[in-house]
Amino acid sequence: MQKPDKAGGLPSIQATLKHLLQSQRSKENIKNLVRVNKDKGFDCPGCAWGDAKDGYFKFCENGAKAIAWESTEKTIDRQFFAQHAVSDLAKQSDYWLEYQGRLAEPMVYDRDSDHYQPISWSDAFGLIAKQLNALSDANQLELYTSGRASNEVSYLYQLFGRLFGTNNFPDCSNLCHEASGLALNQAIGVGKGTVTLADFDAADRIFVLGQNPGTNHPRMLNSLKKAAQRGAKIISFNNLKEVALEKFTSPQDPVAILTKSSTNISHLYLTPKLGGDMAILRGINKMILETHPDAIAKAFIEQNTTGFAEFVTQVKNTNWQDIIAQSGVDKDQIADAANLFLSGENVITCWAMGITQHKHSVATIREIVNLHLLTGQLGRPGAGLCPVRGHSNVQGNRTMGINENPPAALLNALEQRYHQSMPRQPGHNVHFALKALASGHSKILICLGGNIAAASPDTEFTQSALKNAQLTVQISTKLNRSHVTPGQQALILPCLGRTEIDKQKSGPQAVTVEDTFSMVHASIGRSEPISPQLRSETDIIANIAQATLTNKNIDWLAWRDDYRLIRKEISHVIEGFADFENQIKQPHGFHLSNSAAELNWRTDNKKANFLASQLPDLNTDKFVLQTLRAHDQYNTTIYGLNDRYRGIQNERDVIFINEKDMQALGFESGQQVDITSHWPDGKVRKVTGFKLYPYQIPCGNLAAYYPETNPLIPIDSFGEASYTPTSKWVEVSLHKSAEQSIRIKQ
Ligand SMILES: Nc1nc2c(c(=O)[nH]1)N[C@H]1C(S)=C(S)[C@@H](COP(=O)(O)OP(=O)(O)OC[C@H]3O[C@@H](n4cnc5c(=O)[nH]c(N)nc54)[C@H](O)[C@@H]3O)O[C@H]1N2
Ligand SMILES: Nc1nc2c(c(=O)[nH]1)N[C@H]1C(S)=C(S)[C@@H](COP(=O)(O)OP(=O)(O)OC[C@H]3O[C@@H](n4cnc5c(=O)[nH]c(N)nc54)[C@H](O)[C@@H]3O)O[C@H]1N2
Ligand SMILES: [Mo]
Numbered sequence: 001m002q003k004p005d006k007a008g009g010l011p012s013i014q015a016t017l018k019h020l021l022q023s024q025r026s027k028e029n030i031k032n033l034v035r036v037n038k039d040k041g042f043d044c045p046g047c048a049w050g051d052a053k054d055g056y057f058k059f060c061e062n063g064a065k066a067i068a069w070e071s072t073e074k075t076i077d078r079q080f081f082a083q084h085a086v087s088d089l090a091k092q093s094d095y096w097l098e099y100q101g102r103l104a105e106p107m108v109y110d111r112d113s114d115h116y117q118p119i120s121w122s123d124a125f126g127l128i129a130k131q132l133n134a135l136s137d138a139n140q141l142e143l144y145t146s147g148r149a150s151n152e153v154s155y156l157y158q159l160f161g162r163l164f165g166t167n168n169f170p171d172c173s174n175l176c177h178e179a180s181g182l183a184l185n186q187a188i189g190v191g192k193g194t195v196t197l198a199d200f201d202a203a204d205r206i207f208v209l210g211q212n213p214g215t216n217h218p219r220m221l222n223s224l225k226k227a228a229q230r231g232a233k234i235i236s237f238n239n240l241k242e243v244a245l246e247k248f249t250s251p252q253d254p255v256a257i258l259t260k261s262s263t264n265i266s267h268l269y270l271t272p273k274l275g276g277d278m279a280i281l282r283g284i285n286k287m288i289l290e291t292h293p294d295a296i297a298k299a300f301i302e303q304n305t306t307g308f309a310e311f312v313t314q315v316k317n318t319n320w321q322d323i324i325a326q327s328g329v330d331k332d333q334i335a336d337a338a339n340l341f342l343s344g345e346n347v348i349t350c351w352a353m354g355i356t357q358h359k360h361s362v363a364t365i366r367e368i369v370n371l372h373l374l375t376g377q378l379g380r381p382g383a384g385l386c387p388v389r390g391h392s393n394v395q396g397n398r399t400m401g402i403n404e405n406p407p408a409a410l411l412n413a414l415e416q417r418y419h420q421s422m423p424r425q426p427g428h429n430v431h432f433a434l435k436a437l438a439s440g441h442s443k444i445l446i447c448l449g450g451n452i453a454a455a456s457p458d459t460e461f462t463q464s465a466l467k468n469a470q471l472t473v474q475i476s477t478k479l480n481r482s483h484v485t486p487g488q489q490a491l492i493l494p495c496l497g498r499t500e501i502d503k504q505k506s507g508p509q510a511v512t513v514e515d516t517f518s519m520v521h522a523s524i525g526r527s528e529p530i531s532p533q534l535r536s537e538t539d540i541i542a543n544i545a546q547a548t549l550t551n552k553n554i555d556w557l558a559w560r561d562d563y564r565l566i567r568k569e570i571s572h573v574i575e576g577f578a579d580f581e582n583q584i585k586q587p588h589g590f591h592l593s594n595s596a597a598e599l600n601w602r603t604d605n606k607k608a609n610f611l612a613s614q615l616p617d618l619n620t621d622k623f624v625l626q627t628l629r630a631h632d633q634y635n636t637t638i639y640g641l642n643d644r645y646r647g648i649q650n651e652r653d654v655i656f657i658n659e660k661d662m663q664a665l666g667f668e669s670g671q672q673v674d675i676t677s678h679w680p681d682g683k684v685r686k687v688t689g690f691k692l693y694p695y696q697i698p699c700g701n702l703a704a705y706y707p708e709t710n711p712l713i714p715i716d717s718f719g720e721a722s723y724t725p726t727s728k729w730v731e732v733s734l735h736k737s738a739e740q741s742i743r744i745k746q
Contacts, residue, residue: 003647006262007214007244008061008221011644012251016064019639023068028527032067032499033059035526039587043523045070045148045498046634048389048516049219050197051588060218061251065632065639070477070497071527074101081107081116090484094454094707095638095652098478103494104531109486116483116492121535121543124491129547131444131471131489138165138423140443142433145171145402146450147391148498150511150523152566153537154393155574156559157448158401160545162411163420163554167427168442169404172450173394174430176353179361179722180387181398186362187369187609189602190595192395194384195348196517197223202382204232205344207337208266209277209368210354210728214244214645215631217352217388221248225263233267235340239274239354239626239728240656240703241696243645268336273328273698274624275729277355278364279615283323283334284341285371286315295342297376304599305373307610314612326618328698341375346382352390353628357727360616361719370610378608379599389516390635392498396514399592400574404429413573420551430456431723434715438465446473446544447482448537449495454481454636457713457725458685475540480636481707495537500525502536505561509536512567512584514592520577521589538563622678622731623661627706627713636707643705648693655734656695656703665734669694672737675704677730679714687711689737702732 004011020026020033035041036059037051046063059067080100086109089097106124107116119127135141143161145154161169173181181191188194200206200223213220224234225248236245246269249262256262272280288295289312301308324331341347349368355361369385377383389395401410404427411422428436434456436442445452445466456462466472469487476483477497483490496502502509502525510522535543542560559565564581571580576592583590595602603609629635630643630652641650648654655675657667667673674688690704697703706727717726 001642001644001647001649004243004645006247006249007645008251009249009262012061015644016061016251019065019068023071024073025071029068029071032071032527033064036063036067040524042498042525043392043513043521045392047217047219048392048395049217050515050517050519052197052222062215062218066634067499069634069637069639071499071530072101075104075531076100076102076479077104078107078118085114086116086484086486087114094481094636095641097480097484098637100479102530103476103479103492105494105533107492109490111488119491124493125543125547127489127491128471128473128544132164132548135443139168139427140441141166142168142170142428142437142442142445144430144433144445144447144450144452145169145397146448147172147394147397149397149448149537150393150513151396151400151520151570152511152563153448153541154397154400154402155566155570156538156541156545156556159414159418160541160549162414162422163418163549163551165423167404167406167423167425168433169402170428170430170433171397171402172391172455173398175455175724176390176394177356177387178724179356179719180351180365182722183362183365183369184385184387186603187366187611188596191398192518192594193386193516194378194594194597195386196519196591199348199382199384200227203227203346203348204382205235205340205347206232207235207237207341207347207349208245209237209349209351211350211352211388212238212242212244212628214242214248215629216390220388221265222250224248224265225250228263228265233340233344234265235268235337236266237270237272237277237280239271239697239701241269241271245269268340270329270333270337271698273326274626274701275358275360275616275618276327276329278360278367279323279327280329280334280337281364281367281371282315282318282615283327283331284338285367285374286318286323287335287338288342288374289315292338292342295375297374300376301373304601304608305610306605306607311370311610311612314614318615322615326615341371346380347372347375347377348382348384348386350386350388352388354728357719357724358729359719359726360613361724362721363613363616366611366613370612373608373610379597384597386516393513395516395518396512396520399514400570409575417569417573418554429723431715431718434462434465437469440468443470445469445487446475448475448541451480451482451636453485454707454710457710457717457727458715459711461715475537478637493540494531494534495540496525496529496534498523498525499527500529500534501527504536504539504563509563510584511563512589518592518594519589520584520592522584538566620731622733623700623702625675625702625704625709625712625730625732626728627709627730628703630705633705651691652705652708653690654693654704655690656693656697658697658699658701659694661699662692662694667692667736673734674737675709675712675732675734677712677714677732679717681714681716685712685714
């Protein structure tokens with residue numbers, strides 16, 4: 001398969017249809033595509049990009065895949081688990097596991113037979129309550145959340161955990177945008193992006209750093225296309241030449257498809273070395289300070305900021321040699337980027353995992369903020385900061401209090417409302433939760449969605465940590481690695497997905513979610529649930545709380561019966577939600593205000609802070625590997641084995657390498673190699689039989705897909721302060737695969 005010269009277009013429509021047919025529920029899913037992201041419809045379970053207020057269809061190819069994957073006729077129940085022992089299931093690929101269909105009934109793991117067996121819902125809740133109440137310390141419980149959980153269930157979940165007595169809320173954010181929240185909070189006093197979708201229509205420069213929207217946020221391409229067509233300039237920094245950042249044809253534009261026309265997206269495309277973005281940003285800041293003093297927003301800086309003098313000193317002390325060596329781009333290209341930034345009236349900077357999954361991610365994001373503060377590109381239409389979130393409600397989870405480091409204001413509000421003291425010491429993020437499970441300090445893991453076993457780094461370590469738990473509880477829609485790495489006892493609790501009707505005593509329920517632009521809106525599923533045994537996530541958490549907590553002053557089941565009552569609780573406790581129930585009746589929901597966008601700085605010193613660090617030390621004599629997503633996957637969910645935009649067909653164990661590096665190693669295209677990572681603990685971390693693909697990638701850098709490469713990422717290789725695994729920076733070496741490992745792979 002050849003790498004295409006543009007993204008979208010007819011192949012995108014063909015792929016959408018193929019996945020709808022594969023779901024074996026194509027009629028229902030075509031209806032679902034019409035409902036997605038519409039008023040009285042459901043929120044796309046794909047990414048967290050916002051919805052335009054126009055009448056167009058609001059799905060994209062990968063959103064359609066997510067819907068078809070969730071809404072499938074295929075189910076797995078007691079017969080399936082009777083046929084397959086867990087140790088056999090554990091040998092299957094992630095793709096195979098999820099492909100078996102929707103989980104259809106609650107199951108409990110029977111260690112003696114190594115099979116999951118059916119269990120009634122009430123016995124499952126009873127088992128959890130018994131185990132939880134036998135813990136000697138509430139902090140022996142870990143409550144993981146993946147970013148699809150609605151605001152309503154997230155609120156219940158954090159309240160349950162805190163009433164039980166713990167702040168142990170590891171979540172997928174810890175693996176994802178943690179660094180963005182931290183850096184933005186330190187610098188501008190709010191951990192979220194400052195722009196709205198409408199700002200993309202007012203920006204004349206859009207910087208896109210370390211992000212692959214063609215695959216991961218396809219609806220963003222419509223915003224970029226619109227911007228490019230009206231003359232705004234898009235500047236991309238990406239380790240790889242991603243085709244969608246070069247050329248795009250909207251699959252929803254029949255004229256463009258028929259005339260085979262496409263829009264050029266990036267005006268300038270820099271390909272830094274892995275981790276080199278901070279050096280480029282520092283270079284841009286240095287150029288502005290040294291050669292464009294007129295561009296410095298003096299009045300803005302004076303009125304709004306602190307730390308300017310220290311920032312100037314830090315920039316002065318960074319020399320060009322280091323900037324150029326570390327960034328991997330030359331000074332002229334940095335000058336081009338600086339000139340484009342400065343010639344824009346209004347500039348937005350977007351970023352995602354290529355920025356957040358490094359050791360120095362917090363420092364890099366602070367450097368993005370420094371650039372925007374230096375030029376006053378914040379707090380007016382068309383200008384600002386845009387961390388592009390991943391999971392469709394990951395931002396809402398945090399807003400609702402899924403946070404291992406809860407702000408005091410949240411705990412105070414909870415105490416006031418529920419007249420019970422809340423735990424004050426910080427809890428565990430994913431890193432510390434896994435460590436605590438591995439050491440036996442934590443004993444029970446409940447997962448509200450996600451696939452912690454495959455999404456977390458250092459697979460062998462992670463899986464042994466999970467197996468070490470006394471009890472693991474997975475609230476899930478599909479079978480995945482986390483179910484086949486059970487603790488001593490384990491439960492699978494199957495839940496409704498976004499597309500499905502959630503009927504409770506008071507009638508069909510709506511839930512709410514928050515997108516990357518802080519828009520909160522309702523989501524209502526319309527398909528019949530795939531099995532009558534499924535329960536909503538809200539029902540499951542309410543029942544766990546009801547069965548476990550001895551203090552019965554909350555009627556959890558009344559909240560479960562009518563989610564409006566939960567929204568009422570939220571309106572009393574969470575800032576910005578005062579008139580929640582009415583606000584979500586508006587078409588497209590409502591916007592939570594963003595203090596930094598209003599130039600109101602909620603930092604400790606009530607100012608926006610320039611925060612400058614030294615460039616990191618990225619010297620290495622090894623190859624550096626980034627682990628990224630293919631076009632046919634949603635995180636650990638593998639929909640298919642193609643990566644159309646990179647020219648890969650029917651395989652995932654591939655590794656992208658610069659042709660010169662391949663030749664220098666004496667390797668050939670298509671040859672299979674073993675990848676070994678390096679970490680001071682001396683432990684051997686290795687994956688075998690990856691096929692070499694020569695690719696346009698900087699020398700010394702490699703790329704391969706996640707989750708297959710997670711065994712390589714050492715648990716202690718994480719971002720400073722963020723604890724996010726360095727998924728985009730793994731030092732590795734390559735060796736020719738032995739015949740043996742090639743055979744096993746096949
Ligand atoms: N279809 C689909 N949609 C998704 C997801 C999915 O898996 N599938 N996942 C969702 C989630 S949870 C998230 S967080 C987002 C993820 O969205 P992305 O952040 O786009 O995801 P990645 O595939 O990890 O891509 C990272 C991009 O950064 C580049 N990159 C890597 N390292 C560097 C670097 O050091 N510098 C620069 N400049 N670039 C670098 C890579 O080449 C790649 O293009 O997408 C969300 N949406
Ligand atoms: N090496 C490497 N590792 C990474 C990354 C990387 O780029 N490189 N990216 C990281 C990032 S950004 C993230 S966000 C994490 C993702 O980590 P997670 O969010 O934990 O993982 P997912 O793969 O999204 O979870 C998929 C599972 O969620 C369940 N599920 C799907 N929909 C629902 C639902 O509506 N409700 C419930 N209860 N369950 C549901 C299904 O059972 C499915 O198997 O992975 C991280 N890991
Ligand atoms: Mo993510």
